[in-house]
Amino acid sequence: MTSSGPGVLVVLHGTEPTASPALSSLVSVLRPGEVAALLVQDNTEGRTSRPSMPDGVTTYVQRPDNPGLAVAYAETARRLRSEGVAWMVVLDQDTVVDRAYVEEVLAIVDGRQQVPADVAVLLPRLTDRGRVLSPHRRVRLRTRAVDDPRPGPATGWVSHLNSGSVLRLEALEAAGGIPEGYPLDGLDHAIAASLRRAGLRAWLLGSTLEHRLSLLDRATLPRERLAAILTTEERLADQLGTPGDRAWLAARRWVGVALIAVRVRTTPSAALELRAARRATALALGRHRRPQP
Known part of the structure; x- marks a missing residue:
């Protein structure tokens, strides 16, 4: 049986689950039964005991060997696919989720809003203290944030950061799955490139999420x-x-x-x-x- 709600994965590193802005904001705006599963993978080195967990978390996976993001994404995608879940939301621990984003995602996932069959990923805008981080396009020899906030299909070359993105799992599998050769650095761009190579597109959401990026200044x-x-x-x-x-x-x-x-x-x-x-x-x-x- 296929669940109509998405699966949600939050990956943690070096923070307690109850202190994660992503987890705390998500559980505060979710309503019962809206997601098929809420999974947490904890990549904190040396953590071996189960910490306190916010209400609503259905699965907690502890990986003190810290295999990176790609393993967490790939294993969760395979698990959700086997359970009949069609979409997967991925969140970094420092992204703040609001109700508008949840409602926009659910409308597409449950079919109330139709998107073309070649759409493989839904993308919110991510900002860090007023600076737009994602998604972005190439403009001459630079990459620039997408300025148009109107929702709809992305045109041309578009890449994105992973947090807040919503992957259609069937399309991801058709594109070769999560590129596990990029455990952390470059994983977001590798996913976007894999989808482009497979002839798949992104859908730009109208929602904007606040996200703390650790590498703002090269x-x-x-x-x-x-x-x-x-x-x-x-x-x-x-x-x-x-x-x-x-x-x-x-x-x-x-x-x-x-x-x-x-x-x-x-x-x-x-x-x-x-x-x-x-x-x-x-x-x-x-x-x-x-x-x-």
């Missing part, structure tokens, strides 16, 4: 963290991108190097950015060694 990143992000960008372009994506990455990086050279932009390591631009050029020209995870 200039303040530790050098090792920047290196990991640059490598992930190359893997995405190589494994899931088009020739145009690879050319765009190379051009964007050389513009960044130029801005660093004239001191318009700051970076933890100019040498690292220069090497990354050279690698992206080799990738675009087909003369590269495959970036390793």
